[in-house]
Amino acid sequence: MRMQHGNARHDTRLDERRSLVKLWPVNKDIMGANIKDCIIIGGGPAGLTAALYLARFLRSVTVFDAQDGRATLIPRTRNLAGFPEGIAGPDLLYRMRGHAELYGAFITPATVRKVEKHGQVFYVTTGQQIATARNIIFATGVFNHRPPFSREDHEQGLLHGLIRYCPVCDAYEVQNKRIAVLGNGAHGAKEARFISRYSPFVVRIPSDGSAAIPEPGIRALSTPMKDMSLSEKEVIVTVQTGETHRFDTLYVALETTARSDMAGDLNLRLSQDGHITVDTNQRTNMDGAYAIGDVTEGLDQIAVAMGQGAIAATAIHNSMTDP
Numbered sequence: 430m431r432m433q434h435g436n437a438r439h440d441t442r443l444d445e446r447r448s449l450v451k452l453w454p455v456n457k458d459i460m461g462a463n464i465k466d467c468i469i470i471g472g473g474p475a476g477l478t479a480a481l482y483l484a485r486f487l488r489s490v491t492v493f494d495a496q497d498g499r500a501t502l503i504p505r506t507r508n509l510a511g512f513p514e515g516i517a518g519p520d521l522l523y524r525m526r527g528h529a530e531l532y533g534a535f536i537t538p539a540t541v542r543k544v545e546k547h548g549q550v551f552y553v554t555t556g557q558q559i560a561t562a563r564n565i566i567f568a569t570g571v572f573n574h575r576p577p578f579s580r581e582d583h584e585q586g587l588l589h590g591l592i593r594y595c596p597v598c599d600a601y602e603v604q605n606k607r608i609a610v611l612g613n614g615a616h617g618a619k620e621a622r623f624i625s626r627y628s629p630f631v632v633r634i635p636s637d638g639s640a641a642i643p644e645p646g647i648r649a650l651s652t653p654m655k656d657m658s659l660s661e662k663e664v665i666v667t668v669q670t671g672e673t674h675r676f677d678t679l680y681v682a683l684e685t686t687a688r689s690d691m692a693g694d695l696n697l698r699l700s701q702d703g704h705i706t707v708d709t710n711q712r713t714n715m716d717g718a719y720a721i722g723d724v725t726e727g728l729d730q731i732a733v734a735m736g737q738g739a740i741a742a743t744a745i746h747n748s749m750t751d752p
């Protein structure tokens with residue numbers, strides 16, 4: 430039946446055929462006819478490197494990516510070898526996606542909701558489909574606990590270098606600046622000590638209402654913090670007496686949460702703080718299941734995530750019996 434919509438002709442049979450085509454991979458997957466060599470959950474630096482390697486090993490590989498990883502937050506990374514002038518996180522990801530796709534990797538924007546294993550096959554459920562694979566890689570990253578700013582202020586703060594998360598990445602850029610470190614306990618103190626090498630003006634600010642104890646090279650506010658805000662060029666900290674302190678930048682040292690719930694549901698072994706436990710080939714305790722990047726324990730860096738992606742992809746390729 431044809432219906433006329435203005436100038437455009439609308440064919441309902443065509444719509445039906447299109448929706449069948451959409452469903453077709455699902456049914457085909459379930460029948461076992463379209464089992465990929467590997468599905469990667471997460472298209473950050475870790476997942477995209479694994480995808481590139483697998484595609485170049487002539488393996489079929491699909492990446493499902495929710496596109497909200499830590500690399501998307503990087504205004505400009507300057508410690509990635511080969512980019513002396515730096516590169517913005519989103520630009521790096523764009524290049525990496527194109528690179529992997531060039532060799533045949535499929536990259537789909539979708540959030541994976543569930544992973545199950547039946548026999549030797551992994552079943553991966555997104556909002557749109559169930560896909561199947563012989564191997565799976567978790568490259569889901571971690572989530573940074575955020576300071577008390579609105580979403581807009583947080584974005585602007587990151588963009589203008591007022592809010593930072595990773596001193597290993599960019600303490601070099603804030604030498605001799607007035608630096609606040611927001612963090613509690615041993616973690617906050619460790620981060621402040623690391624940063625104190627770069628500036629004589631480092632102040633540690635606990636977020637839990639306690640007062641920090643000063644130590645060599647690290648100052649402490651006399652009164653616990655009450656509030657925090659941003660101006661165009663400064664981070665303004667108000668303490669409980671109403672007094673304000675101004676900083677050029679704020680390092681957030683509020684811990685992270687590994688995005689490993691699905692891996693836990695699949696009975697993959699997790700560390701006490703929720704990272705996925707892997708061996709030196711990035712293998713988990715389950716045959717065919719791997720984990721790479723920040724979601725595993727280690728130095729949370731792009732270069733590390735990429736290296737682990739290469740290791741996992743090569744291990745998967747070598748583990749498969751067909752040539």
Ligand SMILES: Cc1cc2nc3c(=O)[nH]c(=O)nc-3n(C[C@H](O)[C@H](O)[C@H](O)COP(=O)(O)OP(=O)(O)OC[C@H]3O[C@@H](n4cnc5c(N)ncnc54)[C@H](O)[C@@H]3O)c2cc1C
Pocket residue numbers: 470471472473474475476493494495496497498499500501502503504505506507508509539540541542568569570571573587593594595598599688721722723724728729730731732734
């Ligand atoms: C502000 C900031 C600046 C940084 N600067 C630097 C720097 O200069 N140099 C450096 O080396 N490192 C830097 N880092 C650290 C770096 O971002 C991480 O180490 C790196 O991104 C880790 O890569 P990844 O692939 O493991 O994780 P991510 O980049 O976090 O990617 C994980 C991906 O998994 C996806 N995902 C998660 N769950 C699901 C799901 N259920 N379904 C589908 N997809 C899912 C996410 O959407 C995301 O795309 C910085 C971090 C931050 C926050």
